[in-house]
Amino acid sequence: MSRNEFSCDCNIIHKEAVDKVLNKMPSENTFNHLADLFKLIGDTTRCRILFSLDQDEMCVCDLANVLNMTKSSVSHQLATLRRSGVVKCRRSGKEVYYTLDDDHIVKLFEIGLEHINHKG
Amino acid sequence: MSRNEFSCDCNIIHKEAVDKVLNKMPSENTFNHLADLFKLIGDTTRCRILFSLDQDEMCVCDLANVLNMTKSSVSHQLATLRRSGVVKCRRSGKEVYYTLDDDHIVKLFEIGLEHINHKG
């Protein structure tokens, strides 16, 4: 009744389990946001940027040197992080300084690192 | 001295800050692992699979129905999750049942959800 479209190519085998999960299932939108959040930190370059900014406020050139990448590349990633509200920036003279702007991200980041170190 | 290759196209502006960060910087390898971890849950389909398995052990057909996707697509993603040690499976008759096999993942997952709900 509520699921009249069959994109799946097989039968439900355990109806109870399926219904139980469907009832608790958050919206498609929630999962999109959630995936976007993890996707944001699911990139080596952005991870390294976030780690760096967690140590110190930095301008684009400094970051480029730390990461050994071009200004352009770093700037593109910073723009992505900024659009997501994870970092913020301020201009001072010719430089633009970036800082972290999201506590949750750092927390996720730390738990992730912990996980890596425990599991090798 | 330690950094003789210049892939970056600009000067270091704040040497102290750069050195400080470089000294604390984990290895390239660590960041790759970390990014891979987040990449794994940085996908809507895999998020929904993980959420479902957190509710109940499920076989592929059940998951396909919950997610409204083909068996094949679900199976591919399950293989990815299995390769990463996040889920495990057991066969019983014709069905293969999947369960979560990683506490940390669920924790990250929950913190992520919390973050989403707080920020809208």
Add this chain to the structure above:
DNA sequence: ATTATAGTTGAATATGTATTCAATCGTCAA
């Protein structure tokens, strides 16, 4: 053995996205 269903797999396709490149803007100093 044959058939049906559950699940997997490899290759092709489609899509998303990180980096590069060239052009441009903003600020400062001469």
Add this chain to the structure above:
DNA sequence: TTGACGATTGAATACATATTCAACTATAAT
């Protein structure tokens, strides 16, 4: 106002990966 440098941007390129498709394996029932 010109030149130099920090930074941003859009388009092109290069690369990664999710889904589709078709073929296949595994198990069970007839």
